[in-house]
Amino acid sequence: MLLSTISTRLVVAMTExxxxxxxxxxxxxxxxxxxxxxxxxxxxxxxAGDVFGYEVYTPWEYNNNSPCRNILFPLIxxxxxxxxxKILNIFFKDIxxxxxxxxxxxxxMLLVSFILDYCICILCKLLNINHRKCQILLTTSFxxxxxxxRTFSNSFESILxxxxxxxxxxxxxxxxxxxxxxxxxxxxxxxxTxxxxxxxxTxxxxxxxxTxxxxxxxxxxxxxxxxxxxxxxxxxxxxxxxxxxxFAFFVRPTFLFFAPWPILYFMYHIxxxxxxxxxxSLVLSVLCGATIPFVFCILLDSCYYTFDISFMxxxxxxxxxxxxxxxxxxxxxxxxxxxFLDQGIDPYYKHFVYNIPIVFxxxxxxxxxxxxxxxxHHGVLPWxxxxxxxxxxxxxxxxxxVMCLSLCPHQEVRFIIxxxxxxxxxxxxxxxxxxxxxxxxxxxxxxxxxxxxxIVHEGGLLKSLGYIRDLVNDSNNVTSxxxxxxxxxxxxxxxxxxxxxxxxxxxxxxxxxxxxxxxxLHNTVTRLMTQWPPGYHDKxxxxxxxxxxxxxxxxxxxxxxxxxxxxxxxxxxSVQDPPDFHVTExxxxxxLSQFSLILYKVELDHTLVT
Numbered sequence: 001m002l003l004s005t006i007s008t009r010l011v012v013a014m015t016e017x018x019x020x021x022x023x024x025x026x027x028x029x030x031x032x033x034x035x036x037x038x039x040x041x042x043x044x045x046x047x048a049g050d051v052f053g054y055e056v057y058t059p060w061e062y063n064n065n066s067p068c069r070n071i072l073f074p075l076i077x078x079x080x081x082x083x084x085x086k087i088l089n090i091f092f093k094d095i096x097x098x099x100x101x102x103x104x105x106x107x108x109m110l111l112v113s114f115i116l117d118y119c120i121c122i123l124c125k126l127l128n129i130n131h132r133k134c135q136i137l138l139t140t141s142f143x144x145x146x147x148x149x150r151t152f153s154n155s156f157e158s159i160l161x162x163x164x165x166x167x168x169x170x171x172x173x174x175x176x177x178x179x180x181x182x183x184x185x186x187x188x189x190x191x192x193t194x195x196x197x198x199x200x201x202t203x204x205x206x207x208x209x210x211t212x213x214x215x216x217x218x219x220x221x222x223x224x225x226x227x228x229x230x231x232x233x234x235x236x237x238x239x240x241x242x243x244x245x246x247f248a249f250f251v252r253p254t255f256l257f258f259a260p261w262p263i264l265y266f267m268y269h270i271x272x273x274x275x276x277x278x279x280x281s282l283v284l285s286v287l288c289g290a291t292i293p294f295v296f297c298i299l300l301d302s303c304y305y306t307f308d309i310s311f312m313x314x315x316x317x318x319x320x321x322x323x324x325x326x327x328x329x330x331x332x333x334x335x336x337x338x339x340f341l342d343q344g345i346d347p348y349y350k351h352f353v354y355n356i357p358i359v360f361x362x363x364x365x366x367x368x369x370x371x372x373x374x375x376x377h378h379g380v381l382p383w384x385x386x387x388x389x390x391x392x393x394x395x396x397x398x399x400x401x402v403m404c405l406s407l408c409p410h411q412e413v414r415f416i417i418x419x420x421x422x423x424x425x426x427x428x429x430x431x432x433x434x435x436x437x438x439x440x441x442x443x444x445x446x447x448x449x450x451x452x453x454x455i456v457h458e459g460g461l462l463k464s465l466g467y468i469r470d471l472v473n474d475s476n477n478v479t480s481x482x483x484x485x486x487x488x489x490x491x492x493x494x495x496x497x498x499x500x501x502x503x504x505x506x507x508x509x510x511x512x513x514x515x516x517x518x519x520x521l522h523n524t525v526t527r528l529m530t531q532w533p534p535g536y537h538d539k540x541x542x543x544x545x546x547x548x549x550x551x552x553x554x555x556x557x558x559x560x561x562x563x564x565x566x567x568x569x570x571x572x573x574s575v576q577d578p579p580d581f582h583v584t585e586x587x588x589x590x591x592l593s594q595f596s597l598i599l600y601k602v603e604l605d606h607t608l609v610t
Contacts, residue, residue, distance in 0.1 A: 019117075019139035026145045026454070027110050030103055034458030035146065036414060040492035042069055043151040044105050047078040048494030051086060052096070055500045056493050064305050068330040069153075070250040070297055071304045077151050081108045098466035098495045105151045112159060113148040116421070119162035123425055126169050127390055133428045140443050141424075142450030143359060143417050153252045154414040160248040161258050161418040164241065165397070168262035171237030172269040231278050234270055235285040241266060242289030250297040253327040257404035258418055261397045301326050337409050346411040351402050355413045358449065359420070362442040363427050370431050394426040452573070458489050460572030460597025464545055465495045467567060467599070472498070472508050480507040480540040482528050486521050487547055487577050488597065490514060515576070518553055525602055529561055542602040547574045548594045563600040572597040 041059045049056035061068040081104035089096050120138055124131040138144055148155045241263060248255040274282065301324040333339055357364065398419045405415050472481055485491055490512040498508050513521060521544070528542045544563065546554070554563040572595055573579070579594035 019135060020114075022139065023110060023113070023145050023149065027106050027149050028103065030099070030106070031146065031454040032459045032462045033146070033452075033454040033456060034461050034489050035150070035453050036152070036412065037489050037492075038414075039150050039152055040494075041490075042153060043074045044078040044082070044101070045492045045494050047074050047082060048101065051079060051082040052494070052497070053499055053501065054494050054496075055498050057490065062305075066329045066333075067301065067305050067324055067326055068333055070326045071301055072297060073153055073156055073251045074151075075300075077108055077112070077156070078105045081105045096497055098462075098469050098497065101495050101497060102462065106149055109151055109155060110149045112156070113144065116144075116148065116159050116162050119159075119166050120421065120424070122166050123162075123169065123421075124428075126166075126173050127425060127429060129425060129428045134424050136439070137363070137424045137428070137442065138420070140446050141359075141420060142446040142453060143420050146450055146454040147414055147417050152414055154417055157248060157252040157255055157258070158418040158420065160244055160251070160255065162421045164244050164248070164259060164262045165421065167237055167240050167244065168266040171234065171241075171266060174233060174237075231274065231281070234274055234278075235281050237266070238282050239285040239289035242286045243293055246290045247293040247297070250293065250327055253330045254405065254408075254415065257401045258397075261393070261400060265393055298323060298325055334408065334410075340409045343410065345409045348406050350411045351406045351416055355411065355416055356402065358413055359416065360423055362438060362445050363423060365441075366431060366438050367427055391426065391430060394422045394429070397422040398426065456571045456573045456595070458572065458574060460569030461485075461488050461491060461545075462495065463569040464567075464597055464599060465491055467569070468543075469496050469498070472496075472506055475506050477538060478506055478541050480509075482509050482511060482540070482542045484511045484513060484521070484524060484528075484542070484544045486513045486516075486544055487550060487574065488512075488514065488545060521553070522558070525561065529602060529604070537604060544600040544602060545597055546600070547572060547577045548596045548598050549574075549577045549579050551598060554598075554600055561602050561604050564603055565598055566601045567599040568593075568596040569599070571595045 041057065042061060045056050046058055046062050048054050049058070082101075085096060085100055085104050117135070117138065120134050121131055123129070124134050143158075148158065245255070245259045245263070248259070270282075305324050337345065401419060402416055405411065408415075468483060475481070491510060493510060496508070496510075499505070500507075511524060513524065525542060525544065532540050543566070544554070548568070579591065
């Protein structure tokens with residue numbers, strides 16, 4: 001009976017809070033789509049080497065000479081889950097696997113993503129917007145369950161942007177409420193000065209009562225208390241705004257493109273409320289709020305990258321070399337356009353023409369349709385006069401950051417995901433209709449985009465890492481493994497859970513050839529196959545992983561070796577090597593087989609290596 005009651009209540013709770021259930025399921029499944037390499041190489045890949053001692057690839061952003069990434073966000077989002085996983089491994093043997101190493105940081109980001117839901121709820125109350133509509137749009141957006149639940153610094157930037165919007169808008173609304181109470185008290189206290197009321201015979205005794213004078217003094221004191229509380233509240237909000245802004249700036253320096261608009265909104269409104277004599281306390285609050293995260297982040301980065309206590313005690317501290325300001329290094333690197341020649345320079349219009357439609361196409365189409373219908377029925381001037389300050393503010397919070405980001409030479413979809421919050425609010429505030437066609441289009445669009453980014457795109461790569469780990473751990477005679485990843489993203493090594501310092505473990509080497517031609521592949525294979533003397537070929541193994549559309553390369557005859565298919569990992573889609581959409585005699589089955597990552601084993605023609 002008890003179990004039945006508990007299960008019934010659990011089902012009811014899961015149904016009522018379906019948006020939480022959906023997000024948890026999509027994280028636990030897990031999503032094997034490899035959206036961007038930065039999900040791993042700017043966060044868990046580096047931290048896993050520090051926590052577990054695994055062999056990892058450390059990208060250039062984390063070199064000790066000129067590091068560009070603040071270490072606080074990786075420590076929060078990856079180090080804490082990994083330390084928890086390491087503790088659990090003491091009590092539950094072999095719990096550290098490719099799956100748990102992938103899921104634990106994402107579970108932490110899942111919990112953090114609910115801050116965004118809370119911010120949306122608060123903003124809807126402040127702006128008088130339908131919360132249910134905003135919640136549906138936020139939850140069903142693929143940005144929420146693909147990007148916000150992964151260890152992208154852009155995801156944390158998006159959450160901090162929503163927090164900044166809440167602080168800015170809430171502070172002004174609260175200050176206006178204090179102002180309204182203050183005005184009411186002034187009006188109440190001014191009543192005895194009404195000559196007409198005091199001249200009435202029936203009110204002479206009332207107006208001459210000393211209690212009225214006492215009440216006015218009390219009201220005046222209350223007014224001073226309210227004003228003092230209002231000024232303290234504004235200073236405290238300024239403290240919080242500067243604290244969040246500087247902290248977000250260290251997490252991701254591009255936050256400077258998002259922060260000015262909520263800050264200007266806050267400053268624009270407090271000019272009307274705050275007297276000049278209170279500006280000194282406001283400036284002091286801003287400086288205190290900015291100094292705390294600034295000093296803390298610099299000390300943390302310096303401790304992680306450069307501090308050597310024994311060296312500093314012997315030779316002293318060099319401020320220029322020992323202290324690290326990662327945002328400054330980030331801006332120095334990105335200001336040099338020649339640093340982007342290898343990865344290509346994107347056109348300035350890419351965000352508006354390509355990235356924004358991918359993320360927001362159904363909402364943009366609906367807003368454009370509503371705008372056209374409003375102008376058609378009411379005209380331009382009536383429509384223009386109906387625009388309020390909130391509409392303008394939310395529009396600026398969307399357009400101006402994207403315009404600033406468009407000036408950068410490198411542009412990706414994830415750079416604009418912080419604009420999801422103001423866009424959802426703007427759409428819900430300006431659109432009065434709740435068309436089923438729009439909801440259907442929005443859900444279908446996000447299911448397709450979520451499947452592409454979260455499941456299909458480079459989806460076989462993460463699956464192959466779990467297979468490789470089991471293959472190496474189950475090895476008996478082989479003492480050396482070489483895995484060549486051809487025309488794929490560079491694999492995150494920490495998911496292999498390979499510790500080179502452990503004894504009685506085969507040697508494992510990862511070779512990444514993401515964009516090299518066929519000749520480089522065969523030269524690498526030939527070099528690896530000939531590095532061992534005759535008679536030792538059963539002691540080493542060479543594997544190649546490549547997208548299935550390139551299978552023709554491995555079907556060709558080679559003089560000394562051949563490629564044998566050992567495993568295929570579905571689904572896998574590579575933009576670099578898309579499937580051939582030509583339908584063969586085998587029909588749809590031959591077409592679907594091109595959505596896979598194939599694991600080949602390289603074998604000598606005269607030797608069969610098992």
